[in-house]
Amino acid sequence: MIDHALHRLLLDNLTTATLLLNDELRLEYMNPAAEMLLAISGQRSHGQFISELFTESPEALNALHQAVVQAHPFTKREAHLTSLNGQSLVVDYAVTPILSRGTTLLLLEVHPRDRLLRISKEEAQLSKQETTKMLVRGLAHEIKNPLGGIRGAAQLLARELPATELRDYTDVIIEEADRLRNLVDRMLGSNKLPALSPTNIHEVLERVCSLVDLESQGSITLVRDYDPSIPELLVDREQMIQAVLNIVRNAMQALASQPEQRLGRITLRTRSLRQFTIGHTRHRLVCKVEIIDNGPGIPAELQETLFYPMVSGRADGTGLGLAITQTIISQHQGLIECESHPGHTLFSIFLPLEQGAAPS
The missing domain is CATH 3.30.565.10 (Histidine kinase-like ATPase, C-terminal domain)
Structure with a gap:
């Protein structure tokens, strides 16, 4: 037969954030995964009302009260919580009423969604960034090659011009070629690794x-x-x-x-x-x-x-x-x-x- 200590050990080692509330919606237990998610201490928060741990909508609080009264489980998707330190969290959570010694306890299993959404968004962003880098590098290569030829030809032409005032035109070509080259270099960015x-x-x-x-x-x-x-x-x-x-x-x-x-x-x-x-x-x-x-x-x-x-x-x-x-x-x-x-x-x-x- 599994004893109480082993039950506690299993809950403590779950990666799912788990909270246990009494019939007054006050905290009875919080596992380490929940402490990390909400950035609070379960021991210090024992006995606190649910709204003192994190805030959501008044409708959500009413739903928890109804779960106690009716002993009816429910699940909520993509709920927006605000933790004590002001951090906004997007989570899915399941509420399961548990009858124990004539009273109803609520078991909350909280699954963070914002982390998964952020990972997905970051991966898409990084993928687009790498694709863009490849396109920019290819374009820069195609631009810089003819720019070098244009600049060199302008310099040779300037030497052969009979009148010095005509060199104003070749100077414009050289200056604009240099400006475009500098722009391309800035697009490519620095290859220098950070000096940490x-x-x-x-x-x-x-x-x-x-x-x-x-x-x-x-x-x-x-x-x-x-x-x-x-x-x-x-x-x-x-x-x-x-x-x-x-x-x-x-x-x-x-x-x-x-x-x-x-x-x-x-x-x-x-x-x-x-x-x-x-x-x-x-x-x-x-x-x-x-x-x-x-x-x-x-x-x-x-x-x-x-x-x-x-x-x-x-x-x-x-x-x-x-x-x-x-x-x-x-x-x-x-x-x-x-x-x-x-x-x-x-x-x-x-x-x-x-x-x-x-x-x-």
């Missing part, structure tokens, strides 16, 4: 802030919301400054395009996240950097292709800044995401805080 060293992420953000202050001359309000407990990251400091600066400069340009009576604001926020998955790798601790602006937002038709080279919402934009940023973040085994609507654009950068990580 322990770096305080807030020093990176403060460097970006100082550059923004100089460029905007105080016309934009910068809001800093830092978590001072975040340890140093192993990153390339200069590359990381460039990655963040590209996003912030885009925000500055977006804010400059809106009516002057609206005060432009950019918020730089840092937080640490526990048990966060990037690709197929689960990281024990991740640094999250958010860049938020209150500009007009990114057009919906651009949001799916935002990180592609040559995609820009401005007529005078090259569309290379975000593509370069994504390449830098990818080289650091990180992730960048964006969500935008009028009045609120949020770029989120996730960077692992530890060397070793477990496959998900």
Whole structure:
């Protein structure tokens, strides 16, 4: 016969987040998988009401009450939960009433969906990025070869011209050939690997802030919301400054395009996240950097292709800044995401805080 201790051992080793609530919807038990998912301690949370652990809709709370009263199980798909640390979770959960000693307990089995959705989205994004890189490299090769010939022919022609004023025309050809070559080089990006060293992420953000202050001359309000407990990251400091600066400069340009009576604001926020998955790798601790602006937002038709080279919402934009940023973040085994609507654009950068990580 299986004893109580073995039952507890089995629950503790399940990878499915499992919670047990009493008939008042207060926590009786939470296994380690649930602690990791919700980023709370089961021992400290014992006896707390369900809404003190995470929040959902009032209808969901009513459904749990009905499950206790009617002893009727139910399942909910793609529910949106908000944990105590403000993290939004998309989950499927099953509720099973259990009759025990004349009272009804509720067993909750919670399956995170946001991680699976994020992995699927990341894989599609990375696949598109690799395809785009191959296309760009092929196109760059086809462009640079004739450019070299055009430039060389213009130089030879300049030597043979009888009048020096005619060289103005060959100078234009040479300058435009050089401009196109530099553009192609920027499209290809740097092949240099990151020079990793322990770096305080807030020093990176403060460097970006100082550059923004100089460029905007105080016309934009910068809001800093830092978590001072975040340890140093192993990153390339200069590359990381460039990655963040590209996003912030885009925000500055977006804010400059809106009516002057609206005060432009950019918020730089840092937080640490526990048990966060990037690709197929689960990281024990991740640094999250958010860049938020209150500009007009990114057009919906651009949001799916935002990180592609040559995609820009401005007529005078090259569309290379975000593509370069994504390449830098990818080289650091990180992730960048964006969500935008009028009045609120949020770029989120996730960077692992530890060397070793477990496959998900």
